[in-house]
Amino acid sequence: MGAEIIKISADDEVFQNSEYLKDRLIFNYIDGARQSDKAEFYSDRKRVIICRKKDSKSVWIWTDDDVYNDIDAVITIAKAIREFGTSGLEFFTKPNLTQIFSDMYALISSDLDYQVKSEFSLGAYRFSGRKLPDDNSVTVLKYNKKFSEALLKFYMELKDEFHWSEEKVNSTVKKFTTYNTYLLLKNSQIMSVCVIRNDSDKLSSIRSVATKQSERNKGYATIITNASSLIHSKNGTSVMLYTNDGNKSAVTTFKKAGYELIGKVHLIKS
Numbered sequence: 001m002g003a004e005i006i007k008i009s010a011d012d013e014v015f016q017n018s019e020y021l022k023d024r025l026i027f028n029y030i031d032g033a034r035q036s037d038k039a040e041f042y043s044d045r046k047r048v049i050i051c052r053k054k055d056s057k058s059v060w061i062w063t064d065d066d067v068y069n070d071i072d073a074v075i076t077i078a079k080a081i082r083e084f085g086t087s088g089l090e091f092f093t094k095p096n097l098t099q100i101f102s103d104m105y106a107l108i109s110s111d112l113d114y115q116v117k118s119e120f121s122l123g124a125y126r127f128s129g130r131k132l133p134d135d136n137s138v139t140v141l142k143y144n145k146k147f148s149e150a151l152l153k154f155y156m157e158l159k160d161e162f163h164w165s166e167e168k169v170n171s172t173v174k175k176f177t178t179y180n181t182y183l184l185l186k187n188s189q190i191m192s193v194c195v196i197r198n199d200s201d202k203l204s205s206i207r208s209v210a211t212k213q214s215e216r217n218k219g220y221a222t223i224i225t226n227a228s229s230l231i232h233s234k235n236g237t238s239v240m241l242y243t244n245d246g247n248k249s250a251v252t253t254f255k256k257a258g259y260e261l262i263g264k265v266h267l268i269k270s
Contacts, residue, residue, distance in 0.1 A: 003044035003073070005080040010034040014045045019064045026124045026263035027062045028205050028240045029092070032197060042080055047073065050080060059084075060092045061101070068097045071104075078105040087112040091268040095121060098266040119268045120244050123251065123261050127228040127239040130258035138191070140226040143181040147190070151177070154190045158210060179207065182227035192223035196231065196239075204231050206241040224257040 008014065015034070024031060030051045033039035042050040047067055051060040059081060067073050078101065081089070093101055098119070106114050143151065155162075155169045164172070176195050184192035192211040196204050209224055228239045241259060243250045 003046065003076070005042050005044050005048060005050065005076055008041045008043045008045065010039065010041060012041070012043065012045065014043045014049060017046070019047075020049060020062060023062060023263070025126060025203070025238060025240060026265060027060060027092075028124075028203055028238075029058075029060050030062060031203055032205065033060075044073075044076070048077055050077070052084065057086075057088055058090050058092065061097070063094060063097055065094070065096075068094075068100050071100070074100050074104050075108070077101065078108045081105065082109050082112070085112075087114070087270070089270055091270070092122075092265050093268070095264055095266045098268065102268055114270055117269045119266065120246055122242040122265050122267055123245050124263045124265060125241050125243065125254055125259035126262050127232055128258045128260050129232050130225065130229070137186060138222065139185045140223065140230065141183050141185060142230075143177060143183055145177075147183060148177065150190050151181075151183070151193070154193060154212075155210070157212070161213075180204070180231075182223065182230070184211075184223040184226065194223045194227040196227065202237055204237055204239050206239070221253050221257040224254070224259075228258065 011034075014020065020027075030049060033051050033053060034041075036053065038054045040052050040054065042048075042052075047064045049062040051062075052058075061077060061081075063073075063077070067077075074097070082105070091101070091105075102116060102119075152169070152173050155164075155173050156166070158164075159166065159169050176193075180196040182194045182196070183190050184194075190212075192209065194209050195207040197207040206224070206228075211223065231237050231239050241254065242265070243254055245251065245264070
């Protein structure tokens with residue numbers, strides 16, 4: 001039977017496990033969550049770490065590379081998550097764990113009406129450290145309060161494309177202003193916005209990027225590269241992002257912006 005999974009603190013010694021450290025960048029969401037008072041962690045303190053934020057449906061499951069061969073261990077993971085008593089969760093796992101975990105969780109959580117709505121592979125990309133040639137026509141600045149009205153207007157203009165209500169725009173922009181958000185300006189107008197989460201001295205990840213339609217041929221990659229370069233230059237910070245492997249245009253854009261594939265995770269939406 002799999003080792004018992006218990007609730008642990010964000011500074012538990014399991015986070016110094018050599019197997020976890022090997023995968024730390026690919027599972028950087030977990031490291032970022034360790035800085036939040038809204039996150040909960042569960043572990044057997046050796047081979048498994050489960051990360052869940054109280055205000056999110058996302059559950060990140062890190063395991064060592066061989067757990068998928070241990071049916072009892074996978075059942076133990078599924079039972080631990082079943083105790084959350086929540087339906088409609090999204091699971092992020094290693095690709096080789098996906099099918100066996102999904103099958104075991106379906107058996108254990110039938111009363112939660114667990115069904116897989118969609119699933120896909122996500123590429124985990126790390127910024128290479130490249131820098132774009134100087135371009136005097138654009139400026140990249142970190143958000144400050146003087147841009148509050150302009151930022152709200154920027155997202156209001158994109159709300160139909162995002163299928164957001166005005167209420168959703170207001171709440172999202174308010175949240176973005178609490179993160180490290182970078183603006184690409186041209187003629188003092190916002191052309192692109194890059195929002196960074198999990199920002200620490202050594203690790204950051206891109207939460208979202210938005211660009212005006214008129215600027216998409218150049219603004220998207222430009223804002224990503226410039227913002228990533230600014231962050232990377234700070235203490236050698238690693239900057240990460242995830243993108244759906246099936247979105248070829250996004251993959252091409254991120255590679256153009258200086259990102260390199262270092263691994264994959266799998267997303268199961270239920």
